[in-house]
Amino acid sequence: MDKASLMELKISIVYLFTVKTQLHAPLNRYMYNIRSKTIDLFETKKQEVKNKKYVIDINYTLFTSSIKRIRKLHVLLEDFDSLRFVFIDGIYYYNRSIYKAYYERFFSKEIAYLHFTEGLFGERPIEILYFLFGKCTKSILFNNRIIIFLGQGSCIRIIERYKNLSLGSDYFSSVTEVYMNSDSYLDYSKIKNDRPTTYFLDHTYILQEDRSYCNINTFSFCGVSIINFLSILQLGKEIHSHINGLSILQYHILHNTLIEHVFPNGKSRDVYKGIFDKRAKTTFNGKIVVLKSAKKTNAIQNSTNILRCDEAMVKANPKLEIFAEDGKCTHGCIVGQLNTKEIFYLRCRGISKSEAITKLLVAFSKDILECLSFKELKNLLTKEINNYVDHKRN
């Protein structure tokens, strides 16, 4: 088969998919099943909690196994006012063949389903928290899967965070699927700032419809190995999708992004920034696909990286596949070091060298922070970034 016919096949598959989503019938039934299951689970767990009188100030809790040290929770949850979903401890997985399961996407059996009705405006942000209270020192694989359904014209902000309180090296493997109906707005922030023994594997799939707007921010600060898969499918006209990433790391990280434009007048922008130190090995695979029907697409892809050490390594692979005749696509990758002239300028004004470097690095990461719509999270992250940049200097 030659390339053109392959493309046609691809379009027809996508078209089938769109018809399916427009009809809603199979999707809804599927969702309904998941929903009823989760509600059942939720109610039983809620009763358990109520009987034991553990949690008071947490809005919702979903447990997949029993908890011992739950009383610590309220200390960890005081950052800001939000509606919370808490997941505690995943499936314990003692087998040695942990790596076999590592790349299985839908490993988890228990699913949380969040449905936001038509025209809902969420004033408080929604916080999804993953906790690990390791009972044993062996490593744990924590699987979770969330399906988020945004109704027409709804506006939601979601913050996702991870906390590992166990001693061993543990794996978080999360799958998030988002279905965005027309005119909906989503602001999704993923923050990975756990202890440096944790592994992360993150899959996010987003399906957007007419005139929807999504803003995904990924912050990766700590972890042995972080793998982010993020794919967006634009199934509608005039869709905006913005994805931003900031990583300040000493270890391994992999970003895989895919944005697919199917219908005309779509806009997308992905900006990834990174500050890497010590033996960091990082890969950025950014891919933008513009199909033949997606005319007047405007896509921007950008990856900027600062290396602070000779041993750090960055691989940046930008990929553009453009089949439409009328469109604008740009991509750029920069890998470099801090400008010595800038440091000298700051030092000449009496600012010490280390402080000057911190200032420049914080300034470097500022434009990613400006994409955040939630002010308190911005303040929290600014502190965090200051910490990490400082910490790495020593």
Place this chain on the structure above:
Amino acid sequence: MLNIENLHVSIEEKLLLKGINLYINVGEVHAIMGPNGSGKSTLSAVIAGKKEYKITTGTIFFEGEKIIHLSPEERAHLGIFLSFQDPIEIPGVSVTNFIRTSVNSVRKARGLYDMPINDMLKSIRKKLEVFGMDKDFLYRSLNEGFSGGEKKRNEIFQMAMLNPKLSILDETDSGLDVDALRIVSKGINAFKSKKNAILIITHYYRILKYIVPDFVHVLFRGKMVKSGGKKLAIEIEKKGYSWIKQV
């Protein structure tokens, strides 16, 4: 205040300065003139402490102490200020933030407490009026998208905030129109006192009209060729640098 003795400077084995002697006392204004590539900017960078330049022989004394081994920030703490020829753009750092950290770190080095924010803002506003700048200027990123005149004004504004003992103005007049030059030199004159000294590095006579120098030195091919009073600058303005080359 500043004594430079027999200074030889090279970069990558290329000799840039070949034996410079300069004595600046407190309360004096010195001007260094010279054609392009004569080593004027090198001299200013060496005094400020740029690492790339290697000092082969000679020393620099500031208030009786050797400063060759000191880092740029330590020199700034002592009271040396370098106004850059082309200030670097730093996106993401606001002017207020920058000035606050800069002033506070200099104060810290001198054993003083951090300046309260209210006092800081008051003094910043006072100085803004002197230079005729907008308040919006404070919230913009440092030098990002500034026009040439704004950049130079920003440098002098920083100088007024830091209150250094010795300020080196590296081609502050270039890129300024007549009005901006008048405002900048008015600011410099207001700052000038008997407790500090100023070293002006320039191509042209025009800034020296407003800031009257006590001494004028001519630098040519890494050497001080001639020194004199204000008249020397006027002579250069008339005849150009070619007559010096013959000498």
